[in-house]
Amino acid sequence: MHRSAELRPAGASVRPGPGIPYPLQRAYVRLMMWLVGRLLQASSAVDPVIMRELAQLPPGFAFAMRVRAGGPGFAMREQDGRMRLMPLEQAGRLQLSFDFKHLTHAFLVLGFVEGTAVSFARDRMSVDGNLGAGMKIVRCLNRMEAVVLPKFIARRALKAYPPIGLGEKLAAAIRIYARMLLQLVGGK
């Protein structure tokens, strides 16, 4: 039921990081940070699995995922049982932060070349703060990726693809994308 999170993942011969100019990597990472933040915000309002995890976080819990030294990222804070995006520079005191040590490391994760756990194990990011809450956020991100990404991409990002049927996956993905669009249009 589980599969290896390989130290050398399938496709390791493809070297997207070093081969792609930094401006393009930066643009891609900025776009993906924007997308992941909004998808997680939407998921926190409509996906029951993610809502269950977030319900256990301390009130007002805030975290950020970013590239260090002022690189792209996003910050979120729990409010009324949901995660709300907020500008990184106005995030204030964070209870948890995922900091990629370099732009290319974020590119590898957000480009689905390697999973979050493998990236952490390879010391490409530092995780500071409430680690127990960090595990909940990681499970939320895993659930979101499993639902909103095509299976062949999600398998590259996760240690193991969860046992969810196509019907459940499609229904959950539609709810999340619809909610994100609603939030973009209506600002809710």
Added chain:
Amino acid sequence: MSQEFFEFFCPVKIAAGYKALEHIPFELEVRGASRPLLLSDAGVVGAGLVDTVTGAMSSGGASAGPLFDQVPPDSSMASVRAAVALYRERDCDSIIAIGGGSVMDTAKAVNILATEGGEDLQRFAGANNLTRPLKPFIAIPTTAGTGSEVTAVSIIKDEDSGTKMPFMSQFLLPDVAVIDPRTTLKLPALITAATALDALTHASEAFTCLAKNPLSDAYASAAITRIARSLIPVLDEPADADGRLELALAAAMAGVAFNNSMVGLVHALGHSVGAIAGVHHGMCMGIFLPHVLRYNLDARREEIGEMLLYLAGPETYASTPHSGRATAAIACIEALRDQAYQRCGLPRTLAETGKVQREDLPRIAAMSLDDGSMIFNPAEVGYDDALAVLEQAWA
């Protein structure tokens, strides 16, 4: 080339072997220290180990300094504050910790306040919140298991909030770890076995989890070899100083390994069982290790198979078919645990601990999912998976 990357860091000087304790005066002197605060606990003092250390120091012309011997079994904020007060009152300039994991954790926290000043330890909690070297710190382990003498972590219980505060920084690492067989000679058989299995688990998880790297592998494999070779002979002959030294070295090597490549599901479950049922950490490790290796087989068959070489030696390894090496390695660990049970009653199952209730297993499984070690486990673990491993370990 591949995109693999790792970091490895261990600046701790290890002084090990015959008359290692007699080197303490020299180690203090080269660090410009002369007034160390000794930290220990009542059990270690009662076993005469602090006297052994102070005797070795005075034979080398060093004065031992004041002793704080009130470290509780669970490192606490109150004991840290009391020890810091003594450090300041007696104008100390260095710290010598003599004990197990709790004493080491306390000493690391005392060193933070002794260096940084003030009373607010909490502002240094978390990862990388120290930015400069601390006071000279010598660690003398009196158990052969935790590896705390070479790790950069301290856990302190805050009695006010009821939470455990973690501190992680390279500056917490001791300057010197003194490993002398005299400090573990009197260790009771049950604690010898439990702490050795703790060290074996550190090494095994470092060798099989996601953050493994070539350097931590070298330390982990050397640790596994020594524990497999020495544990049972030491249980049979407790006064075997060479065997004791082997186990203490193995614990330090396993500590170096897991300090750099972390641990996984065994520790996540063990931390939760410890928190909920108060079972000795090393006993938990011995119970869970074979079951977790079996759970991780699909993800790490090669690595677990390679462990057979270190557990059973080259002849057994060579004569075992490749496809059977991983299960043979797990069987070796179970045999080691069973031999320890026969000699000292080391629990083999959760039921045998007499402290865990079966109805606690769901709560233990849920708590273990939030343990930071879980992210390094090679196979994904959900609630049902964790509960299944706990059920296997029950009886």
